[in-house]
Amino acid sequence: MIAPWTPAGGTDTPLGGVRIPFPTVDEVSRHCLSDDEPESVHIEVHLPGRLDPARLRAAFRRALLTHSRVLVREVPGRRHRRSFAWELTGEPDTDPVGLAGRGPDALAAARARALSACPPLTLSPPLRLEVVETGGGTGAPEPSAAGEASRPGTVLLLTMHHTALDAPSGLRLLATTAEQYGGVDPAPVTGRVRPGRPAPAPSGTGRAVRTRPVRVAPDSRPEPVRARAVGNGMLQTDLPVPRRVPRDGGHSPWTVNDQLLVATSLMVTRWNASRGRQAGSVRLTMPVDDRPRGTEMPMGNGTRLVEVAMTPEDPHDADLLLGERPDPAAVVRLLRTTARRTHALKSAQGAPLGAGAGLLTAPLLPVGIRGVLTRGARRVAAPWMSTALVTNIGRVPYALDFGDAGRATAVWFSAPARMPRGLSVAAASTSGRLHVTLRWSRALLDDAAGADLMGLFAASLSTTSLTSAGANAPGTGTGPGAATGEMDATAADAEATPARDHASPGPGGPYHRATRHPDPTPGGARSAQDHHKRSS
Incomplete structure (x- = not known):
């Protein structure tokens, strides 16, 4: 990964006139x-x-x-x-x-x-x-x-x-x-701690077979109307942090980030099925950030993007996940598979956008020609671009204490949602709550469709939480891939949590560490507005 530029010594210092x-x-x-x-x-x-x-x-x-x-x-x-x-x-x-x-x-x-x-x-x-x-x-x-x-x-x-x-x-x-x-001194922020584990086999990332991912089905507006729509729409909601099943040592075999990925996959699959679209491979882009989060943090664009294949390892699970109430054992198996894949992707090293982007931006040709080539490559690669972007900062690691104005009670953020993806999901956690933003291209969805999609996401995230809650319960299936309390050596990484009184529990992910979370309130499929009113 190519880190953003910082002056010698690793910290920012006031400099003027320097070109990067x-x-x-x-x-x-x-x-x-x-x-x-x-x-x-x-x-x-x-x-x-x-x-x-x-x-x-x-x-x-x-x-x-x-x-x-x-x-x-x-x-x-x-x-x-x-x-x-x-x-x-x-x-x-x-x-x-x-x-x-x-x-x-x-x-x-x-x-x-x-x-x-x-x-x-x-x-x-x-x-x-x-x-x-x-x-x-x-x-x-x-x-x-x-x-x-x-x-x-x-x-x-x-x-x-x-x-x-x-x-x-x-x-x-x-x-x-x-x-x-x-007027307070910067509090120390614990960096990410990723336990050293053997890297899974290459097939564990889900990249063995390159298939064209499904697109989010557009809303019911006529295609010419959608094509003329510009800009992004956005909807925010406040949800309980989903529960995860603990394993030996107090850690979970999957992170909340993995649950967000699975919930987004279920949301897209159910949305497309309701609009008569055939099921297919859902691929989600996930940013990975390995920068320190203290005052020495390099500023700029410091993440690398990886793609996570959300295809179940067992082909029969695809049908079990399509229903209004996805099969709990199939959801658990998808969570475990996703955890193995995300761990492998986070552990691997690579260029921020892959080797192809590095070649396109090599200073061998003038920027005008490189721009034409880059835009052309993007159009050619559009059918193989991932289904959606899922960005999870996790538990906000800073106090955000503004003295007499108080500490932050909520933090929302959003990432661009340009076509052909047209959809991004962003999450952060403060005070034990999950603050989720759904952002979409208006060329893909209108506001009513965005609200329906948020309702599906809330219900899908609740499904992963209920699955986690019952994963160790008596009577849980014991067949291949069924949930148990056993330690999974290839599970997603769990990172250390700093002991700070302002730090509330929140989701672990590529931006964050894994922690224990409060029990969520089970939620069904309902609009994001209704869900927010009930959770407030």
């Missing part, structure tokens, strides 16, 4: 930008109190100077130049902090801007931070934020251009802002 060639991930993103589907990442931090605007501006500025790799802009140039480059500015070109007003209408407008208006790459930093005061508006709260918008508080909404920064970088920046605002 675009890493592979940044260049591929830059070549494929589209006005119809902005390449934005958004993070929401919900606080119970009010913030002082001047004090927040000063704290955010100090955070930017601490992580000076964020203070970049694209160096202008002609199409015949050999590479794109970032220029470190040392100081912000503009004030990135803005006051977005008060109430649910202001929050809805800020979210809409996050999905439609990327910060420009020509100004440093390529991000903006909007401050929304909740609980003061006259309009009815949004269904996706019913509990948050009705109470007095503040939402910090950070929007970043994904060509320059990813969600973990943005979260680290907000954590440093909280430390500066609250």
Whole structure:
């Protein structure tokens, strides 16, 4: 993996005028930008109190100077130049902090801007931070934020251009802002600890047979209408963290990240079946992040993307997973298979986007020609692109304590959902709750279809939780692949949890460690709005 650039010594220092060639991930993103589907990442931090605007501006500025790799802009140039480059500015070109007003209408407008208006790459930093005061508006709260918008508080909404920064970088920046605002020293953040285990056989990754993955079936709008739709839609919900079955040593044979992958696979399969689509191979893209999460964290796009095949090892399980109530033993077998595959993929080393992307971005040809080749390769590879993107930060590892404004009560974020995938699922956990964002391309789904899909996801995640709860119960099947309490040597990794009083349990995943979680409330198939109202 090619790590983002950092100055010598591994920490960011205020530098100006230094130029950094675009890493592979940044260049591929830059070549494929589209006005119809902005390449934005958004993070929401919900606080119970009010913030002082001047004090927040000063704290955010100090955070930017601490992580000076964020203070970049694209160096202008002609199409015949050999590479794109970032220029470190040392100081912000503009004030990135803005006051977005008060109430649910202001929050809805800020979210809409996050999905439609990327910060420009020509100004440093390529991000903006909007401050929304909740609980003061006259309009009815949004269904996706019913509990948050009705109470007095503040939402910090950070929007970043994904060509320059990813969600973990943005979260680290907000954590440093909280430390500066609250006047507290940075708390140590335990790094990922991955137990050394023998790597599974190559077939354990599910990559032995390359099949064309299924696409998410579009909604019922006529195809010409869908083709003219632009932008992304988004829906957020608050769910219980799913239960996992413990094994010897107190760890689970699968992580919550594995449950999120299985739930997304079940959601897509059931959605497509309800629309008359044939079942097929679901493949999900999963980011893997091995960076440290302390103040020395390299900023930029520091994850590598891997694809997880969600095909059951036993072909007969495909039919058992299609029903409204998937067979529990089949779900357990898929969880175990997924855990083996994700462990193998996280343990392996590789380029962020694979060897092909590295070849396309090699500075052998001018950037204009490389851009044409990259976009052409993307169109050719579109039928083999994965079904959806599943991004799991896990339990938020930072206190996000803003002093008299309080600690974060919820953290939501979203990743781009460009076609041909057209769908991304993002999850983070605070205070023992799972904050899930579903984001979709409007060329694929409308808002009503997005809400139905979120309801299916909630029901599917509940299925993996109920399966885990009963996996060790008497009477559980004992055939091949049936759930037991035995230690699985090829199970997903469990990482150490730091003993910090602010740290709430949350999901383990490629961004996070595995921990023990509270019991979820069993949920059936219902709309995301109803689910949120009940869980609030």
